[in-house]
Amino acid sequence: MADPIKSVLVVGGGTAGWMAAAALNRSLGPHCKVSLVESDDIGIVGVGEATVPPIRDFNALIGLDEAEFMRETRATLKIGIEFVDWGSRGNRYLHPFGTFGPGPTLSEFQQSFLALRAKGRIDDDLDAYSLCAQACKAGKAGARDPDPRSPLNALFTAYHFDAGLYARYLRKVCEGRGVERIEGEIVDVVQRPDDGFIDRVRLKDGRELSADLFIDCTGFRALLIEGALKAGFEDWSHWLPMNRAWAVPCERVGPTTPFTRSTARDAGWQWRIALQHRTGNGHVYCSDFMGDDEARQILLDNLDGPALAEPRPLRFTTGRRKAFWSKNVVALGLSSGFIEPLESTSIHMVQSGIYRLLQHFPDSRFSPVNIETYNRRLGAEVALIRDFVILHYHATQRDDTAFWRHMATMPIPDTLSQRVEAFRDRGLLYQSGADEYFSQGSWLAVMYGQGIMPTGHNPLYDLQNLDQIQAGFGQIARRWTQTVAAMPGHDEFLKASGMWAGAT
Numbered sequence: 001m002a003d004p005i006k007s008v009l010v011v012g013g014g015t016a017g018w019m020a021a022a023a024l025n026r027s028l029g030p031h032c033k034v035s036l037v038e039s040d041d042i043g044i045v046g047v048g049e050a051t052v053p054p055i056r057d058f059n060a061l062i063g064l065d066e067a068e069f070m071r072e073t074r075a076t077l078k079i080g081i082e083f084v085d086w087g088s089r090g091n092r093y094l095h096p097f098g099t100f101g102p103g104p105t106l107s108e109f110q111q112s113f114l115a116l117r118a119k120g121r122i123d124d125d126l127d128a129y130s131l132c133a134q135a136c137k138a139g140k141a142g143a144r145d146p147d148p149r150s151p152l153n154a155l156f157t158a159y160h161f162d163a164g165l166y167a168r169y170l171r172k173v174c175e176g177r178g179v180e181r182i183e184g185e186i187v188d189v190v191q192r193p194d195d196g197f198i199d200r201v202r203l204k205d206g207r208e209l210s211a212d213l214f215i216d217c218t219g220f221r222a223l224l225i226e227g228a229l230k231a232g233f234e235d236w237s238h239w240l241p242m243n244r245a246w247a248v249p250c251e252r253v254g255p256t257t258p259f260t261r262s263t264a265r266d267a268g269w270q271w272r273i274a275l276q277h278r279t280g281n282g283h284v285y286c287s288d289f290m291g292d293d294e295a296r297q298i299l300l301d302n303l304d305g306p307a308l309a310e311p312r313p314l315r316f317t318t319g320r321r322k323a324f325w326s327k328n329v330v331a332l333g334l335s336s337g338f339i340e341p342l343e344s345t346s347i348h349m350v351q352s353g354i355y356r357l358l359q360h361f362p363d364s365r366f367s368p369v370n371i372e373t374y375n376r377r378l379g380a381e382v383a384l385i386r387d388f389v390i391l392h393y394h395a396t397q398r399d400d401t402a403f404w405r406h407m408a409t410m411p412i413p414d415t416l417s418q419r420v421e422a423f424r425d426r427g428l429l430y431q432s433g434a435d436e437y438f439s440q441g442s443w444l445a446v447m448y449g450q451g452i453m454p455t456g457h458n459p460l461y462d463l464q465n466l467d468q469i470q471a472g473f474g475q476i477a478r479r480w481t482q483t484v485a486a487m488p489g490h491d492e493f494l495k496a497s498g499m500w501a502g503a504t
Contacts, residue, residue: 002363005212006032011186011201011224012217013038015163016333016350018170020215021179022062023354036174037201037209039185049273049280050078050260050344051158052437053097058351064173070499072169073161074276076256077141077490079132081343085264086450088397093449094259095343096132097156099441101476110444112469114427114457121470126448128477130441131155131484136259140487141494151483158344160260160273160280182209186218189228197327197366198224213362216331220338225321225331232322233337239390239412240318242268242340246296247282247312251305258490262342265298266290267403271341272304276494276501279304284340289403316340318386324378325371330357337382342392345385348437352381381435387416388438388446394420395450423447427454 008028010021017036025034059069069075080096087093101109109129116122127133131154135141145152175181184203192199200210201224216224225231237243256274263270268285283299296311320337324330332353339345360374394412398404412420415432422428429440487493494500 002365004031004363005361007211008032008034008213008215009201009209009211010034010036010215010217012036012219012335013167013171013181014217014219014333015167015170015347016335017215017217018167018174019058019347019350020217020332020354021174022170023058023358024215025174025177025179026062027358033180034178035180035182035209035211037182037184037186037203040183041185049163049275050081050160050271050341052344052348053156053158054348054351054437055158058354062170062173067498069169070159070161070494071501073159073165074278074501075159075161075499076275076494077258078158078160078260078344079141079156079258080136081260081262082136083262083264083392083446083449085398086262086269086392086396088451089400091450093445094127094130094133094136095442095445095449096127096130096136097158098130098132098154099439100126100444101129101473108429108440108458108461110427110429110440110448111458111461112464112473114454115461115464116466116470116473118457119466121466122473126445128480129473131480134480134484135487136257138484138487139255139257139490140484141258141490142487143493143497151479154480157258160275162275162277162280163347186223189224191228195327196229198228198329212328212364214329216329216335217333219334220316222321222331222335224329225323225326225335229326229329231324231326231331233317234319234322235317236319236339236386237317239386239410240340240393241286241288241406242284242318243316244287244292244295245282245284245314245316246292246299247280247314248299248303248310249278249280249308250303251308252277252279253304255489255491256494260344263302264398264404266401267295269342270299270302278308282341284342286403289401289406320379320382323375324353325357325374328362328366339382339386339389342389343385343438345389345437349382349385352437353378377435380433381437383413383415384432384436384438387413387419388442390416391420391443391446392450395447395452397451419443420447420452424452424454426456426458428458 010017021036080094084092144155186201187204188202190200198214200208202208261272267290270283273280283295285295316338324336333350360370393407396408429443
């Protein structure tokens with residue numbers, strides 16, 4: 001009988017490392033020792049400040065108090081993403097969390113929407129049928145009601161937070177629960193001669209650290225999964241050629257918006273994320289189409305308020321490790337790969353990798369079947385996220401710069417092409433499996449928002465009682481309008497709920 005895993009060493013801190021330590025410590029309890037080694041001399045990337053709704057489940061899994069977490073990380077609520085100038089210059093649309101519509105007879109909102117639209121019974125405003133979209137526009141926020149009868153049951157929220165403060169907060173929580181933090185820089189990785197498994201890591205001061213299972217959170221260096229085990233890298237930059245970014249915080253100006261804003265620029269896009277104490281900003285771009293100095297200046301010219309620091313440069317290649325788990329090493333975060341932050345999935349993929357690890361947690365056999373299944377499931381999920389991000393660049397009418405002409409006409413993955421054509425043909429949306437994160441509502445928001453107009457719809461929806469369906473659409477639009485009107489402003493809600501830093 002195989003022995004249980006008795007020790008886990010998380011190599012590297014930052015958001016990914018401390019998320020892994022917190023989840024493993026919480027799940028394994030006293031049965032397995034969880035340690036983390038990191039060096040104060042090695043910086044972390046930590047620009048990701050926007051999340052998606054499953055982060056709430058993760059925080060609940062590791063037992064965080066929401067109000068304390070938000071105060072500690074200067075967090076605000078996020079209810080969606082606003083896209084500016086993506087479909088065309090002057091175009092603006094929302095990708096809200098949650099669902100669209102009143103749940104018509106055949107249960108597919110977009111088909112009833114298209115049937116009504118084709119007969120001139122409804123206008124083109126998708127946002128009228130999304131509570132989250134209406135809350136974004138009004139600058140309102142609140143807590144989701146678990147009662148399905150409540151209109152606030154449709155309010156799905158995530159967070160904006162300071163990633164550095166989140167890592168620091170998780171470290172404090174973890175150390176309070178018995179996770180050992182080891183300060184030190186790794187200079188060598190020692191493998192077992194018989195099977196190539198990692199036996200121990202050696203620190204600069206000569207100390208050696210052993211474990212049964214290693215979690216590689218060393219960022220783009222991928223010290224264990226690539227440096228030692230040579231897992232290989234699958235490059236996706238031919239589909240997502242953005243390879244650089246500048247990031248800078250600026251002063252808060254006005255109320256904090258409960259959504260991320262993504263504004264398309266000449267060779268990429270700019271993010272804006274409002275926190276309690278500052279606004280996070282960044283410009284993601286492709287160096288083949290724009291120089292570094294120009295990209296930096298574009299960022300500085302488009303801030304809400306004065307910059308609070310010098311812009312920080314980042315370089316990356318979009319893609320994934322060919323194996324996220326090899327032998328006794330699991331890579332999380334940037335060690336496992338990177339998809340640009342357009343849809344705020346970086347932290348989500350850390351979380352997903354942790355969940356999969358808990359589902360596939362090994363024993364001393366390190367079953368190859370178990371590892372292969374983990375890699376296949378996570379690989380399928382990240383490929384679907386890749387396709388969703390590519391969609392934003394592909395679905396555009398912009399031809400005003402060389403970058404946008406390239407992105408609009410480049411070949412795309414067959415998996416994405418099939419989805420786009422199915423929607424363009426008759427408004428068909430579908431999920432590719434239980435492990436797919438983005439919902440039909442997300443695909444609808446981006447394709448419709450960026451101008452992919454279906455040429456038809458499912459004819460069965462013309463057989464519904466369209467008077468009744470139209471009345472249902474009107475009823476849900478009025479319900480969301482009334483619900484949002486009764487909600488507090490975003491900052492007002494945070495302060496009243498004890499989530500504002502310094503609030504009592």
